Amino acid sequence: MRIFFVNRFFHPDESATSRILTDLVGGLRDNFNIQVVTSRHSYDNSSTRLPVCTVEDRLTVNRLWSSRFGRSKTALRAIDYLSFHAAVAWFLVRRVRPGDVVVLKTDPPLLQLINTALIRIRGGKVVNWLQDIYPEIAERAGVYRGPAWLARMICKWRDRTLRAAVTNVVISERMATYLQGRGIRNVRVIPNWADEQAISPVPREANDVRREWRLGDRFVVMYSGNLGRVHAFDEIREAMHLLSHRDDIAFVFVGGGAEQQGLKAFVESKGLRNTMFFPLQPRDRLRHSLAAADLHLVTLKAGMEDLVMPSKLYGVWAAGRPVAFVGEPDSAVARLIRESGTGLAFTHGDAAGLVQAIEALADEPASRAEQGRNARRLFEQRFTRAHCLGLWQDLIQGKFSAETVPGTT
Known part of the structure; x- marks a missing residue:
């Protein structure tokens, strides 16, 4: 039995889906x-330039041609998606053999629409690994501009392919509940994770990134990760503006995404001097970049929690840092943060509450240290790489044990 993992990016790429897939492949390749x-x-x-094909012990990386217009315009991004869809379909129909397992991730979205039938025709078995749920995300984020009937048709088609899979791995209970409500019962929850060896708490005085970025003794409020359309930034903008008089508080954004230019434009228009932007950090710097913050910001727009999980939380908790979450007050994320004592949660529109919390934590190092310890404890209990990879091992061995002969091709 061979296991195929399909995703648009893979190591040495540093994007979130690439990192999590690279971790999983590293954990499974000794046995499959x-x-x-x-x-x-x-x-x-x-x-x-990346090699077209690399072969190592038990691991082959196949890099397919697809267009590369980038993310500047929705139409060009759609062409990139479609060209990769076509390349994947052509590859799988030629390479999949009876008994193979194909794990389809969700970059680009909806890989399962065409490929489920092709994989099954070839005698393979499908596992969908859903990092997010399309096309609903595009609709709720206001990105989809097409007719409602087409979105409904795609949803029904998507649902049929999910039911035809051996299993569908989702990364949160809310995502599982949403799919089950659509009649999809073959769902398994395995959360994303952070590497407990690579990311751990780093004291301020020992943090190379704080020195490199000249953060000094300021209280650092950080947003690290994708600045995407599913995330809320109005409250952050207002907090940055309301706290612009405090020279001892700095807002730091690490990463890129669709909302980055809008944030930069806001900073420039208001003349804010308390805000910095840095690019996505490579894996070997995450330990120090995440720990450079005293408080991390995590947000989700209303109506998004059924469809996506802010997996940046796991790296933050691994680094032993508290979280300020802006989102639905009764959401699973908000409840977990409150119940675990790892930070505070705020509803949309409550910028004043966010500002008050930032000022309180800036003035109370003992309180933020306690929340940081709680964060690391929660992470070690539920979201380590070792724990989550073990869940994947159990899934694969449980579903495909009859066909599993380690090392066979």
Whole structure:
């Protein structure tokens, strides 16, 4: 039995889906023959040339041609998606053999629409690994501009393919509940994770990134990760503005995404001097970059929690830092943060509450230290790489044990 993992990006790319897939492949390759199916590009659209195919012990990485217009315009991004869809379909129909397992991730979205039938015709078995749920995300984020009937048709088609899979792995209980409400019963929850060895708490005085970024003794409020359309930024903008008089508080944004330019424009229009922007940090710097913050910001727009989970939480908790979450007050994320004592949660529109919390934590190092310890404790209990990879091992061995012969091709 071979296991194919399909995702648009893979190591050495540093995007979130690439990192989590790279971790999983590293954990499984000792026991299974792994084939990664990915593109020749990186998330940041760099011109670095990646090899078409690399073969190591039990791991083959197949890099397919697809267009590379980038993310500047929705139509161009759609062409990139469609070209990768076509390349994947052509690859799988030629390579999949009876008994193979194909794990389809969700970058690009809806890989299962065409490929489920092709994989089953070839005698393979489908596992969907849903990091998010499309097309509903595009509709709720206001990105989808097409007719409602087409979205409904795609949803029904998507649902049929999910029911035809051996299983569908989702990353939160709310996502599982949403799919089950649509009649999809073959759902398994395995959360994303952070690497407990690579990310751990780092004291301020020992943090190289704080020195490099000249943060000094300021209280650092950080947003680290994708600045995407599913995330809320109005409250953050207002907090940055209301706290602009405090020279001892700095807002730091690490990463990129669709909302970055809007945030930069806001900072420039208001003349804010308390805000900094840095690019996505490579894996070997995450320990120090995440720990450079005293408080991390995590947000979700209303109506999004059924469809996506802010997995940046796991790295934050691994770094032993508290969280300020802006989202639905009764959401699972908000409840977990409150119940675990790892930070505070605020409803949409409560910028004043967010500002008050930032000022309180800036003035109370003992309180934020306690929340940081709680964060690391929660992480070690539920979201380590070792724990979550064990859940994947159990899933694969439980579903496919009859066909599993480690090392076979």
